[in-house]
Amino acid sequence: MSRSFTRSPVFWPAVGLIALVVLNTAVNPAFLKITLLDGHLFGTPIDILTQGSRTMLLALGMTLVIATGGVDLSVGSVVAIAGAVCALMLQGGHSLALTIVAALAVGGAAGAVNGTLVARIGIQPIVATLILMVAGRGVAQLLAGGQVLIVKHAGFGYLANGFFLTLPVAPLLVGGLFVVTQLVVRRTAIGLFLEAVGDNETASRFAGLAAARVKILAYVFCGACAGLAGVLWAANVGAADANRSGENAELDAIFAVVVGGTALTGGRFVLAGSLLGAVLIQTLTISMYNLGISPAVAPVPKALLIVGVSLLQSDRLRRWLAGLWTRGGKGTA
Amino acid sequence: MPDSALLRLRGVTKRFPGVIALSGVDFSVRAGEVHALLGENGAGKSTLIKVLTGVHPPDAGEFVLDGRPISARSPKEAEAAGISTVYQEVNLIPGLSVAENIALGRQPGRFGFVDWRAVRRHAREALARLEIECDVDAELGSLSVALQQMVAIARALDLRARLLILDEPTASLDEKEVAELFSVMRRLRGEGLGLIFVTHFLDQVYAISDRITVLRNGQLVGEYVTAELPRLKLVGHMLGREVHDEAGRVDVTPVAREAAAPLLEARGLARRGAVHPLDLTLRRGEVTGLAGLLGSGRTETARLLFGIDAADAGEIRVRGDRVSLGAPRDAVRLGLAFCSEDRKIEGILPNLSVRENLILALQAKRGVWRTLARAEQDKLCEHYIAALRIKTPGPETPIRNLSGGNQQKVLLARWLATQPELIILDEPTRGIDVGAKAEIEQLVAKLRADGLAVLLISSEIEEIVRNCSRVLVMRERRLEAEVAADNLTTGRLMRAMAGGHRE
Ligand SMILES: Nc1ncnc2c1ncn2[C@@H]1O[C@H](COP(=O)(O)OP(=O)(O)OP(=O)(O)O)[C@@H](O)[C@H]1O
Ligand SMILES: [Mg+2]
Numbered sequence: 001m002s003r004s005f006t007r008s009p010v011f012w013p014a015v016g017l018i019a020l021v022v023l024n025t026a027v028n029p030a031f032l033k034i035t036l037l038d039g040h041l042f043g044t045p046i047d048i049l050t051q052g053s054r055t056m057l058l059a060l061g062m063t064l065v066i067a068t069g070g071v072d073l074s075v076g077s078v079v080a081i082a083g084a085v086c087a088l089m090l091q092g093g094h095s096l097a098l099t100i101v102a103a104l105a106v107g108g109a110a111g112a113v114n115g116t117l118v119a120r121i122g123i124q125p126i127v128a129t130l131i132l133m134v135a136g137r138g139v140a141q142l143l144a145g146g147q148v149l150i151v152k153h154a155g156f157g158y159l160a161n162g163f164f165l166t167l168p169v170a171p172l173l174v175g176g177l178f179v180v181t182q183l184v185v186r187r188t189a190i191g192l193f194l195e196a197v198g199d200n201e202t203a204s205r206f207a208g209l210a211a212a213r214v215k216i217l218a219y220v221f222c223g224a225c226a227g228l229a230g231v232l233w234a235a236n237v238g239a240a241d242a243n244r245s246g247e248n249a250e251l252d253a254i255f256a257v258v259v260g261g262t263a264l265t266g267g268r269f270v271l272a273g274s275l276l277g278a279v280l281i282q283t284l285t286i287s288m289y290n291l292g293i294s295p296a297v298a299p300v301p302k303a304l305l306i307v308g309v310s311l312l313q314s315d316r317l318r319r320w321l322a323g324l325w326t327r328g329g330k331g332t333a
Numbered sequence: 334m335p336d337s338a339l340l341r342l343r344g345v346t347k348r349f350p351g352v353i354a355l356s357g358v359d360f361s362v363r364a365g366e367v368h369a370l371l372g373e374n375g376a377g378k379s380t381l382i383k384v385l386t387g388v389h390p391p392d393a394g395e396f397v398l399d400g401r402p403i404s405a406r407s408p409k410e411a412e413a414a415g416i417s418t419v420y421q422e423v424n425l426i427p428g429l430s431v432a433e434n435i436a437l438g439r440q441p442g443r444f445g446f447v448d449w450r451a452v453r454r455h456a457r458e459a460l461a462r463l464e465i466e467c468d469v470d471a472e473l474g475s476l477s478v479a480l481q482q483m484v485a486i487a488r489a490l491d492l493r494a495r496l497l498i499l500d501e502p503t504a505s506l507d508e509k510e511v512a513e514l515f516s517v518m519r520r521l522r523g524e525g526l527g528l529i530f531v532t533h534f535l536d537q538v539y540a541i542s543d544r545i546t547v548l549r550n551g552q553l554v555g556e557y558v559t560a561e562l563p564r565l566k567l568v569g570h571m572l573g574r575e576v577h578d579e580a581g582r583v584d585v586t587p588v589a590r591e592a593a594a595p596l597l598e599a600r601g602l603a604r605r606g607a608v609h610p611l612d613l614t615l616r617r618g619e620v621t622g623l624a625g626l627l628g629s630g631r632t633e634t635a636r637l638l639f640g641i642d643a644a645d646a647g648e649i650r651v652r653g654d655r656v657s658l659g660a661p662r663d664a665v666r667l668g669l670a671f672c673s674e675d676r677k678i679e680g681i682l683p684n685l686s687v688r689e690n691l692i693l694a695l696q697a698k699r700g701v702w703r704t705l706a707r708a709e710q711d712k713l714c715e716h717y718i719a720a721l722r723i724k725t726p727g728p729e730t731p732i733r734n735l736s737g738g739n740q741q742k743v744l745l746a747r748w749l750a751t752q753p754e755l756i757i758l759d760e761p762t763r764g765i766d767v768g769a770k771a772e773i774e775q776l777v778a779k780l781r782a783d784g785l786a787v788l789l790i791s792s793e794i795e796e797i798v799r800n801c802s803r804v805l806v807m808r809e810r811r812l813e814a815e816v817a818a819d820n821l822t823t824g825r826l827m828r829a830m831a832g833g834h835r836e
Binding site: 187188189190192193195196199200202203204205206207208209210267268 | 641660661662664665666671673678679680681682683684685689693694696697698699700701702704705747751
């Protein structure tokens, strides 16, 4: 029983999260405190969820791409493009609903480009998405005319920082999307197809799967998630900054997925693990801030955490450790 | 003679979650003998080898080589101790050259720099020892399967080796190549090596082995001198029951020919570099054989019929309608099925469960939205695990944990589950034990009786003769002859395969 529990893919990120929380509460006993103020929930855990919602969203899409054995480096740039599109649409007087649809469409289109390059033309995923990662920033700059576009729109800000029935809106949105994705992926055969293509693409094709289509679908979904994340990013700061929004977001998303128990080699994926991974990364960011670690050195503890959790997930390392334990005195010839 | 043994294992036990793969097995090999290790699929042959060579740690057991206890913790350590192994799933890299493959993981050189000249020289020497002619700079993937197999042996065979283990090395070789392998094995035996040979071909056991050890369900059944053990007795030991006839005769009378409607017709079908234009007709209720030597174009033909490769010329009709097959998907939707010969690359999804592997083609045929309910999936698994006697701890076990033969059965089940109208079986009994082989042949007969069209590709001529009512013979990528049921004999087929020049 306990054995199957430690083998669960979300076990190690959960352990990491608990360790961080314990460390933080030791330094600041009020770390976990949540208060109700003006009918809204406040506190560090709420901040973590609200600020982490963008990485969660990106990790959600990234999980499906990684499951197919690919990776999408362009999500950060797509965030910037979608942000610029939002700002332009709202400045142009379009409705919020239409703006969101436009951001989703732009993200989905970017994903379709990536997916086509990977699945139909056969370019390595890293290279194919690197193209848009680099070019995407330029596109965002072009759209924004080289400026930071300020957005003033009450409903727009509400998406990122508002509360609905005392709960923060952004995490609710992401949570809802997670539930829908999980249901669609596991109740239909999509999940099986994604895992099959990631595990052995040739064999999947031979079994009658439209492998290319499955891959493109994953990239389109990932792009759309990035589009939505772009909405939240711009809404959070009330501006679209083509240079800074979504900066390094692809790395956080990939880290979240890997830490959450989905292997970069593709195949089996764990959506819940990716969300947990995103929360873990956000908690780490906030802890460093709380512990007064300078942002300049922040990447170091982050890297250590990722290496740590990844090592714990490695079967080989675990077997090696177990071997040290049991062999102990015996000694071998 | 208490210690004439080169290798002596005692009480070897190995458990996997849900299975006892080996329980208290004793096994010994002498220097200068070929020792056949036999048993049904999942009997524990590969596991015994893997435990001996440090791939898996044993739960219990004593291992003695040359009088000294050994306990290898990795294949590398086993190799250093004098045990060279070619595993059932050969792990060579097709994209690298022959020399690179032979050197893999032990490149000579210093300070992390590889001495390429030494790599080539070593490869040439290793191949020369086996008396194999082969360009060491050629890409491995461009060689025939047989040559690749020889390269794997050359790679395994360290100069200090005292024991060479070959786990099903002949599964993909034709008769001539088997003969070549055997002459290499005899030479090594003459040099005083001990050889362990795993196979499901009993003819080969009698042709080369000196002694036999039989395993059943992870237990030792016994050790025998090959010359003193009649064939039927051997089969009986493997299956655990008396047998009277090795492979049950299969009824091959085709359904009356005029009644049998053509299911698939190909006219002028061709692909440059793969097959010359050919015509063929596959009928319902008929098992058509496709015979030929390795590289004669049999698999290539099947790939055209299944839409894996695109044809340059010609047309295919299914049930009379002209079809265009752009991908296997199109073929699957038309009711075709193709069980590939390469189970590792084109067959299994190693990390997914037996259930997921089994339902994959059916689910693909139905499309994403018409999801098979979990209850239905479980029912299918239950049915096929029982019907094909697939040995697995359960449907949720990852398929990579199954023995080779049992993986093969799951793949067969994958295609049967789609209820195809035409099934193309490319070496369906490769790596499958004697008992299951007879069962699969019976199954083919039943599929035929149910009105399916079956195209059977096999390198085993007897298998073709036993099961087919009509045989198409390919030679040098051309359809050369058609031999009908009434004059189907092994000799005639062999002559047709070899062509006019040879008799
Ligand atoms: N890595 C593993 N994890 C779990 N179970 C395993 C593993 N390897 C083998 N087994 C199980 O151990 C048993 C013996 O398997 P093994 O591969 O030794 O059979 P085999 O005699 O080589 O069969 P075959 O003729 O089909 O190759 C099987 O029931 C198999 O499912
Ligand atoms: Mg085996």
